[in-house]
Amino acid sequence: MSAPDVGWGILATGKIAHTFARDLALVADARLAAVGSRRLDSARAFAAEHGDEATRAHGSYEDLLADDAVDVVYIATPHAFHLDNARAAFAAGKHVLCEKPLTLDTADAAEMVRLAGEHDRFLMEAMWMACHPVVRELRAELASGRFGAPRQLQAQLGFRVDDGPGSRMLDPALGASALLDMGVYPLTFAHLMLGPAERLTAAATLSDRGIDLDVAIAGRYAGGALAALNASMTSWSSQDAAIATDLGRIDVGPAFHHPERAVFTPYEPMRGPQPDRAVTLTGAEPVIGQGYGNEIAEVNRCLREGLRESPLIPHAQTLAVLGQMDDLRRQVGVAFPGERPTPG
CATH class of the missing domain: 3.30.360.10 (Dihydrodipicolinate Reductase; domain 2)
Known part of the structure; x- marks a missing residue:
């Protein structure tokens, strides 16, 4: 019996989130479970474009992170918000793929890594290259x-x-x-x-x-x-x-x-x-x-193997x-x- 698809949540609906979602649809063991935006109409339009009939649209990031269908969250907000978004995701029990750079500076990135360890969650910078x-x-x-x-x-x-x-x-x-x-x-x-x-x-x-x-x-x-x-x-x-x-x-x-x-x-x-x-x-x-699909596949592989960081993009490299x-x-x-x- 094959393992269920990894449920992805996309936090924010800007340009890079659309590019990411198009590649997510091509990864065999991944599905867009939910999308969250500060505006419900934006989330609904994004879900209609990139998801299926089961993809949920949320009018807040908090509702996205509370969605039980979401295993891992892709954070696509501006750099200045990454740490706060990741902190909330970890507290909600979600794994995190966060856009690059991980944060504005090393101190905030080290804090994000610490939070991932505290909550025993996977964290990877989205350095798709x-x-x-x-x-x-x-x-x-x-x-x-x-x-x-x-x-x-x-x-x-x-x-x-x-x-x-x-x-x-x-x-x-x-x-x-x-x-x-x-x-x-x-x-x-x-x-x-x-x-x-x-x-x-x-x-x-x-x-x-x-x-x-x-x-x-x-x-x-x-x-x-x-x-x-x-x-x-x-x-x-x-x-x-x-x-x-x-x-x-x-x-x-x-x-x-x-x-x-x-x-x-x-x-x-x-x-x-x-x-x-x-x-x-x-x-x-x-x-x-x-090429975003390859980083999505790497996250899925790490989650299935129980890893908390990727050997391709280890925390030490990001820091x-x-x-x-x-x-x-x-x-x-x-x-x-x-x-x-x-x-x-």
Whole structure:
């Protein structure tokens, strides 16, 4: 007899929640049990679009968390609300997948991890990139030494944000930040491929409201490997990544955070690149939807196995990258309401 589907609740009905729900529908052992919004009409419209006849619509987050059909909650609110939302979910006995970044800073993230342990609930940051089949295969192959020792890594993620001043993307009170919204991807990619950073240095351009719009980061990693990482809310980047090793070059993309492929091209002294010997990685398993489905499948796997964190996105990794972003924000003088800016 097969196990029942995992019942998912989606907390908030913004743009990313719609993308997540479309991929949730493609995961075999998952179903949208309920959705919660601050407006009942929004929850009903979302349930009608993405659910089935049994999907419940709730006009408050409290009602969603009280729903017995919900096993795990996907938190899709702005960063500034994640901790409070997760605290309520744990108190209601729900497991949590929380959008990235997990919180605004490391102290709040550590508190969320502590609460998950106190309530014996599963917690994972929704860093879907780390669950992507191509990224997972590349990480394993790079660690094996097959492509040589990594010496230089480049990754950039940028797109123009033309929202109004009240938008979550531009409002400091909601955690607006190119570093937190875009930079978390290249920082995490470098962490996955190179390990924890030894030193990171940043330069940034700030808005008149004090948020970082453009960020350039130079990093040093174990063994002397270096990284150049960029995030932008004002310009269009290639969104690709590349890793130079002592044996050749790895190109990841298009869109390194959910790539179609990673291609290793070996180089030879005096002869240059050897494209006829290139190795293309496309992942050991299918990409589910846009890739959010793979993180949903990972959460389901962990819940069925009784795990309280995922080995693909362990709590220590989430805390390490948030600690990096705390330090980088201090370097460029960015602080959220209630914090004091301390430029380096």
